[in-house]
Every structure is written in structure tokens, then in C-alpha cells.
Amino acid sequence: MFQLSLPSQPKVPLANCRIAQIPSALRVRPDPPARAHRPAATGSTVDATSNNGATVAPAPAEQQQQEEHDTQASPGTRRASPRINVIKGTRWEKGIPPVMGAHLMASGSVAPISTSKGAGQGITPHMFLYPEKEITNTSILQYGNGESGAAGLAEIVQSAAADAIEKKGSFTLVISGGSMIKALAQLAADSKASDFSKWHVAWADERNVALSDPDSNFKGADEAFLQKAGIPTQQVYSLKEGLPVDETAKEYEGQLLRIPQQVLPRNSAGFPIFDLVLLGIGPDGHIASLFPNRSQTAARKGWVLPVSDSPKPPSERITLTLPVINAAKEVGIVAFGDGKAEIVQRALEVQALPGALPAQLVRPEEGRLYWLLDAGSAGNLRSGKWEDAKAFPRST
Numbered sequence: 001m002f003q004l005s006l007p008s009q010p011k012v013p014l015a016n017c018r019i020a021q022i023p024s025a026l027r028v029r030p031d032p033p034a035r036a037h038r039p040a041a042t043g044s045t046v047d048a049t050s051n052n053g054a055t056v057a058p059a060p061a062e063q064q065q066q067e068e069h070d071t072q073a074s075p076g077t078r079r080a081s082p083r084i085n086v087i088k089g090t091r092w093e094k095g096i097p098p099v100m101g102a103h104l105m106a107s108g109s110v111a112p113i114s115t116s117k118g119a120g121q122g123i124t125p126h127m128f129l130y131p132e133k134e135i136t137n138t139s140i141l142q143y144g145n146g147e148s149g150a151a152g153l154a155e156i157v158q159s160a161a162a163d164a165i166e167k168k169g170s171f172t173l174v175i176s177g178g179s180m181i182k183a184l185a186q187l188a189a190d191s192k193a194s195d196f197s198k199w200h201v202a203w204a205d206e207r208n209v210a211l212s213d214p215d216s217n218f219k220g221a222d223e224a225f226l227q228k229a230g231i232p233t234q235q236v237y238s239l240k241e242g243l244p245v246d247e248t249a250k251e252y253e254g255q256l257l258r259i260p261q262q263v264l265p266r267n268s269a270g271f272p273i274f275d276l277v278l279l280g281i282g283p284d285g286h287i288a289s290l291f292p293n294r295s296q297t298a299a300r301k302g303w304v305l306p307v308s309d310s311p312k313p314p315s316e317r318i319t320l321t322l323p324v325i326n327a328a329k330e331v332g333i334v335a336f337g338d339g340k341a342e343i344v345q346r347a348l349e350v351q352a353l354p355g356a357l358p359a360q361l362v363r364p365e366e367g368r369l370y371w372l373l374d375a376g377s378a379g380n381l382r383s384g385k386w387e388d389a390k391a392f393p394r395s396t
């Protein structure tokens with residue numbers, strides 16, 4: 001059993017979830033600011049305010065499956081015996097494609113590209129850990145299942161909305177598409193849960209298709225909660241239909257630029273500070289439509305970019321840039337279900353080259369990052385072993 005220290009007043013939802021601050025030698029910010037309107041916890045909880053010793057331990061079967069490989073310490077490491085985790089029974093029978101940030105070794109271990117000299121030869125594995133500065137702003141929330149996860153997600157959103165509305169009279173929410181949308185349906189379950197007339201909703205990414213197309217992220221969200229919540233349509237920033245993708249991106253950026261700064265303030269670099277950005281994560285580690293090793297993922301200018309050759313259909317999309325995502329007050333990466341277990345483990349525990357796992361580049365500069373997981377998606381995590389992990393030396 002492995003004990004994780006928790007900060008004394010974590011700014012996290014407490015309903016139906018286990019909470020782990022990502023440990024980097026268990027460094028945590030001692031006292032994150034409390035929220036004015038954090039909803040009361042319901043159901044069975046880990047009350048982190050009174051239980052600083054919440055446990056997060058691998059399931060017994062998983063423990064048995066774990067193997068560790070002692071490796072030689074490389075320059076800059078703080079510990080003598082760094083270890084690498086092993087993923088057994090991967091879905092990629094021929095190995096994880098290099099573009100996805102790691103090599104699957106014949107032994108079953110995963111070697112990140114950054115230090116690999118080729119399959120089976122002289123691997124010096126590095127676990128991915130968030131750098132110390134950023135780790136203090138990052139929390140992993142593990143819910144029992146997708147249902148309690150969706151309830152927890154709704155709490156986070158409602159709480160962020162209450163804070164923002166109190167402070168500036170409006171709430172700006174950015175959402176993604178994909179499987180995450182289903183979890184958002186809970187948002188409108190109680191029409192009095194928030195003053196939805198103050199909400200502004202934009203997309204982290206969208207497919208360049210008609211709004212009625214089954215592939216449209218707007219359509220999914222509209223059906224899941226936008227209509228039921230009654231968010232004013234002029235505050236729902238959907239794509240203009242029928243344009244070539246470059247123009248769609250420009251037009252969308254224009255829509256966001258026109259949001260008054262009282263509603264959507266900017267940071268010192270001119271990027272918008274959304275109150276909450278919710279991202280899904282694809283099996284290749286993509287977030288929004290920022291795919292591994294693509295130019296959009298490396299972009300450090302602009303708010304919105306076109307994607308004309310997305311590796312995941314449909315090929316034409318628009319996406320927010322990473323600086324926009326990282327300027328947000330809060331970012332949630334939402335991954336529920338065991339289909340996400342493999343990528344969650346790699347994103348949180350295996351270092352990739354910058355850009356090879358876009359999810360690893362999500363690091364809000366001033367805000368907080370939450371990973372929202374459930375038992376399925378957290379199933380491969382080796383959190384109990386993190387304390388033994390080699391300290392963070394990036395290969396860049």
C-alpha cells in the first residue's frame with residue numbers, strides 16, 4: 001500500500017472520487033486557494049480536508065503484473081535506481097507506433113523514443129514526470145466509474161461557473177468532442193444548478209463539417225446539454241459552415257477575438273484566459289486537434305489553427321493552439337473507461353519527446369490542471385511506484 005500526501009485544502013471536488021496529487025518525490029503545493037462556491041460533497045468521498053493520507057494503490061492483479069527494471073542512472077538524475085514501468089497486454093500487437101511517443105519492447109516494457117537506441121538495444125528509460133514548478137498545479141482525480149466521474153465533472157464545471165460569474169459576471173467554458181461529450185450531459189440535469197444565461201461556450205476543436213453532421217462536436221454538445229441548459233445561442237461560438245478549412249479557422253478566431261475582454265480577459269502575451277477548458281484525450285495522446293508531431297502542436301502563435309490532414313477522420317478541423325489552452329484558468333483532461341487506460345498510463349508515466357504526446361504539453365501557466373479518471377482509465381497507472389521514479393530530466 002502506498003500513501004500519497006495531499007495538500008491540506010485541495011481545490012478539488014470531493015464527491016465519489018479518490019484524489020491523488022501527482023507526486024514528484026511527493027512535492028505538492030501545501031495550500032491551494034479554496035473556491036468560494038465549491039459545491040458540497042455528496043456520496044461516498046475521500047474528504048481530503050480531513051484525510052491527508054488518502055491512499056491510491058494499484059489493484060492487486062495489477063501489482064502482480066508490474067515489473068520494474070532497474071537501470072543505470074544517467075547524468076542529472078537524483079536517484080540511483082530509476083525504474084521503468086511495464087505495460088502488459090498492450091492492444092498494439094506490433095508495438096506502439098513510434099509517432100505515439102514510445103517503443104514497445106519485446107519484453108513488454110515501454111521505452112520512450114527520446115532515449116531509445118532501437119528495440120532491445122541499450123534502452124535508458126525515462127519516466128515522464130511533470131516538472132516541479134508545474135506539478136504543484138496538477139491533480140489526478142480518480143472516480144469509481146464513468147457515472148460518478150460525470151457527476152464529478154459536472155461539479156467541477158458548476159463550481160468554476162459559480163466562481164467566474166461571481167468574479168466577472170460571466171463564465172467561459174471550452175469543450176472538446178469525442179466520448180467526453182456524453183459525460184457533459186449531467187451539466188443540464190438541474191437547470192437551476194447555474195445561471196446558464198451567463199455562460200459562453202466555445203470549442204477546443206471542431207470538425208469542418210455541417211453543424212448537423214454526426215461528426216460535428218457542436219451537434220454532440222448541443223444534444224447533450226446546450227439546448228437543455230438554455231445557454232443563449234449568441235454565446236455559443238460554433239463554426240461557420242461551408243467554408244474552406246483555412247477560412248473556417250480565421251472566422252472562428254475572429255469570433256473569439258470579438259468576445260469582450262470583460263468576459264474573456266487576455267494574459268500578458270495576449271492569449272485569452274478561458275475560465276475552464278475541458279479536453280478529451282485520444283489513444284495517440286492528442287488533445288483538441290493537436291496531434292502527435294504535427295506543426296499545429298508546435299505552434300506558439302495564434303489562437304485557432306486549421307488542420308487539413310487530421311490523422312483521425314474527418315480530416316478537416318480547426319483547433320485551439322497550445323498557448324490558448326495553457327493560458328486557461330483551469331484545464332480538465334477527461335478520460336473515462338478502460339479504453340483510455342493505456343494512453344493515460346503513458347501520458348502520466350512515460351516521458352515522450354515534446355510533441356509526441358500532446359497531452360503532456362498541457363500545463364496551464366497560471367491555472368490548474370485536473371486529470372479526471374475513473375477506475376477503468378486509471379487501471380494501468382503505477383502511481384504507487386512513482387516515488388521510486390527517476391526525477392525529471394527532460395531530454396530536450
Ligand SMILES: O=C1O[C@H](COP(=O)(O)O)[C@@H](O)[C@H](O)[C@H]1O
Nearest residue numbers: 176177178179180280281282288
Ligand atoms: O477527434 C477527437 O478526438 C478526441 C478524443 O476523442 P475520443 O472519442 O477518443 O474520446 C477529442 O477530445 C477531440 O475533441 C475530438 O475532436
